[in-house]
Amino acid sequence: MPNHPLRLRFCSIACLIFLTVFCTSCSKNSGTTTAFYYWKQNFNLNKTQVSLLNNTGNGKLYVRFFDIKWDPKANCPYPEAVLHFGKLTPLPDITPVIFITNQTFEKLAVDDLDSLAVKSNALIEKLAKQQQLAYKAIQIDCDWTIGTKEKYFSFLKTLKKISKKSLESTIRLHQVKYQFKTGVPPVDRGILMFYNMGKLSADPAAANSIYNAKDATPYLSSLPNYLLPLDIALPVFSWSIQIRDGKIIQVYGKIGRNELNNTTNFKQTAQKDVYVATNSFFTGGIYVKAGDIFKLEESNKKTLEGAAKQLSSHLNKKDKRTIIYYELGNLNLSAFKAADFKEISTYF
Structure with a gap:
C-alpha cells in the first residue's frame, strides 16, 4: 500500500528537525x-589593531x-610601569588589569593589605x-x-x-589541579x-614551553570540577631562547623568525626552529656571541587550534565565556587574520 502524503510530510519534517538538532549539537x-x-x-593603538578588535568582537x-x-x-x-595613554582610546569595552608579584604578598604585613587595595583602586580610578x-x-x-593565598585572597x-x-583573577593550571x-x-x-605550561630548557630538542599538549594533559581532568566560571587566555606570541655553553642566557620577545632567518648572522640547524649565530654582533642592545644557539618558540594558528581542541573538550560548551588572546601590543599582524581568532574562539 502506498504511503499517505501526510505521513510522508510528517516523516520529512521529523527528519529535518533531527538533523538540525544533531548538526547544531556537533557544531562549534x-x-x-x-x-x-x-x-x-x-597605549597607542594603530588603525590595523583597532580594525582587528572591531572585526573580532566589540572592541573588548x-x-x-x-x-x-x-x-x-x-x-x-x-607601582611600576604605569600605563601611559597616548590619546583617548576609541574602544568601548576596556577592563583594567594589574599584575602583582607573589613576592609582594610574601613580604607585605597583614595589616597593610587593606592599604594596598585602597591605593591600587585609587590608581586604577x-x-x-x-x-x-x-x-x-x-x-x-x-x-x-599556598603560603600567600590568605594574604592575596584578603586583598x-x-x-x-x-x-x-566585578573582580577577576588569573588562574594557572596547577591552581586548577590542586585547588583545595x-x-x-x-x-x-x-x-x-593556557600557556607557559612547560619549563624553559637549554635543550634545543625540548618541547615548546609556550604550549605543548603533553605538558597540559595532566591538568585537564580537573577542569570540570573547578569552583569558578572560567574565561580562557591563549597565546599569540613568540620568543627566542638564547643558549650558550648549555645554559640559558636570556629569553627575547623581540628576536623572531625574521631576525633568525637573516643568513648574515644566523644559520638554521637540522633541528626545526633552532639557529646558531655565525658571528658575534649586537642587535637591539643584545650581545650575541658566535656559536650561541637560539631556539624559537612561537604560537601560530595551528598551535592555537591544537590548544583550543585539547582544552575545549574538557569544558562545558554551554557556558558563555570570553577567549582572550595574549597580546595585541606585540602581535605579528601579518601572521593572523580576524577570521582566525573568530574561528579559534568558536571551539569553546
Whole structure:
C-alpha cells in the first residue's frame, strides 16, 4: 500500500528537525566573546589593531594598567610601569588589569593589605578617569602560592568591596589541579592561562614551553570540577631562547623568525626552529656571541587550534565565556587574520 502524503510530510519534517538538532549539537560554539590583552606601557593603538578588535568582537580589550612589585630598600610595595595613554582610546569595552608579584604578598604585613587595595583602586580610578573609561570589572594577575593565598585572597576581598566592581583573577593550571591546596580566589570569574605550561630548557630538542599538549594533559581532568566560571587566555606570541655553553642566557620577545632567518648572522640547524649565530654582533642592545644557539618558540594558528581542541573538550560548551588572546601590543599582524581568532574562539 502506498504511503499517505501526510505521513510522508510528517516523516520529512521529523527528519529535518533531527538533523538540525544533531548538526547544531556537533557544531562549534558561536556564543563566545573574543578579546585581547594589551601589555605595553604606552597605549597607542594603530588603525590595523583597532580594525582587528572591531572585526573580532566589540572592541573588548584587557589592558595592563600597572605592575605592583616589592621594593626591598623601602620595604614596601610600589607601582611600576604605569600605563601611559597616548590619546583617548576609541574602544568601548576596556577592563583594567594589574599584575602583582607573589613576592609582594610574601613580604607585605597583614595589616597593610587593606592599604594596598585602597591605593591600587585609587590608581586604577585615576587612570580610567583620564580616559573617561566606565569599566565594569578589574582583573588581577598574580601567581599566588599556598603560603600567600590568605594574604592575596584578603586583598581581593577588600578590593572588591571598595571598588564595587566585578573582580577577576588569573588562574594557572596547577591552581586548577590542586585547588583545595592552593585555594580558590574570592572573585566572580577566573581566567585560565593556557600557556607557559612547560619549563624553559637549554635543550634545543625540548618541547615548546609556550604550549605543548603533553605538558597540559595532566591538568585537564580537573577542569570540570573547578569552583569558578572560567574565561580562557591563549597565546599569540613568540620568543627566542638564547643558549650558550648549555645554559640559558636570556629569553627575547623581540628576536623572531625574521631576525633568525637573516643568513648574515644566523644559520638554521637540522633541528626545526633552532639557529646558531655565525658571528658575534649586537642587535637591539643584545650581545650575541658566535656559536650561541637560539631556539624559537612561537604560537601560530595551528598551535592555537591544537590548544583550543585539547582544552575545549574538557569544558562545558554551554557556558558563555570570553577567549582572550595574549597580546595585541606585540602581535605579528601579518601572521593572523580576524577570521582566525573568530574561528579559534568558536571551539569553546
